[in-house]
Amino acid sequence: MSKDMVRQNGKWEFNYEVASCFNDMLSRSIPLYEIMRKLSNNLAGEYAIPNTPILDIGCSLGGAIRELNDDFELSNTFIGIDNSMDMILEAKKNFKNRTNMMFIRHDLREGLPEIPAPSVVLSILTLQFIPVEYRQKLIKEIFNALREDGAFIFVEKVLGNSAEHEETFTKLYYQLKEENGYSYEDIKRKRYNLEGVLVPSSTEWNCEMLRTAGFRKIDIFWKWLNFCGWIAIK
Ligand SMILES: C[S@@+](CC[C@H](N)C(=O)[O-])C[C@H]1O[C@@H](n2cnc3c(N)ncnc32)[C@H](O)[C@@H]1O
Numbered sequence: 001m002s003k004d005m006v007r008q009n010g011k012w013e014f015n016y017e018v019a020s021c022f023n024d025m026l027s028r029s030i031p032l033y034e035i036m037r038k039l040s041n042n043l044a045g046e047y048a049i050p051n052t053p054i055l056d057i058g059c060s061l062g063g064a065i066r067e068l069n070d071d072f073e074l075s076n077t078f079i080g081i082d083n084s085m086d087m088i089l090e091a092k093k094n095f096k097n098r099t100n101m102m103f104i105r106h107d108l109r110e111g112l113p114e115i116p117a118p119s120v121v122l123s124i125l126t127l128q129f130i131p132v133e134y135r136q137k138l139i140k141e142i143f144n145a146l147r148e149d150g151a152f153i154f155v156e157k158v159l160g161n162s163a164e165h166e167e168t169f170t171k172l173y174y175q176l177k178e179e180n181g182y183s184y185e186d187i188k189r190k191r192y193n194l195e196g197v198l199v200p201s202s203t204e205w206n207c208e209m210l211r212t213a214g215f216r217k218i219d220i221f222w223k224w225l226n227f228c229g230w231i232a233i234k
Helices: 016-021 022-029 033-047 063-072 086-092 132-145 163-179 184-194 202-214
Strands: 053-057 077-082 101-105 120-124 151-159 217-225 228-234
Touching: 016 022, 016 086, 022 033, 022 063, 033 063, 033 120, 033 151, 033 217, 033 228, 053 063, 053 132, 063 077, 063 101, 063 202, 077 086, 086 101, 101 120, 101 132, 132 151, 132 202, 151 202, 202 217, 202 228
Parallel strands: 053 077, 053 120, 077 101, 120 151
Antiparallel strands: 151 228, 217 228
16 A cells, blocks of 8 residues: 655646555544444445445545455445546546446435445535535435435534534644654645635535435434544435
8 A cells, every 4th residue: 555645736636647556645634544444334234125226425545445345245236426537547446356346436416326226325525626516415315316215324524513612623633644754845735735625514414405305314324523424324
């Protein structure tokens, strides 16, 4: 696994350089990363119905579905969607011997592509990169696409409920990144790169979008300061 040495100028891009070190970047940038992965995997395993598709939107290198496939050896088709050609090419390379895994380059601003009804949809740290005005429509499409009783597993960076909490959570998050080996300069540069690209909403607003889309049972399964994971059942 290559070490994350990415230094971008201008707006953040999911390019070849990022794809090459993405696993290291995620493991050092996402708090409680292994726990989040394990929980979303285990939940997906609970709801995956044999012989149905599992869809991962904003799949990057397919890390979420790879672990699912390894853990459960389910008789499912795994479909990963991402608009970064570099991510899709790298994902295809990583899984070239897996006949039940498929990666599609697609821009989620155009909605979901047509696929047979999935029993599980994963969105792990993806919606935060889709402009706010597309998010409700996309969640509604996910709801419509899912089978009855299907699960949406949804992880996002979130805003604190007050300016004070936002500031404190962000400070502690940057502290964690320093502990994980990022320099003050790295953290500051990435913060500027991500401005206007990664746009988080509040926990409540995300929850409201799930309710508005029609999800009946909604719970938070993972939370660390300004990161949150939900499971929502159709
Ligand atoms: C933080 S990464 C997701 C990590 C991944 N879900 C995982 O669990 O390893 C966000 C991904 O969303 C993708 N993305 C951003 N905007 C998108 C869009 N409009 N359509 C499709 N994918 C998009 C990016 O290319 C990137 O790979």
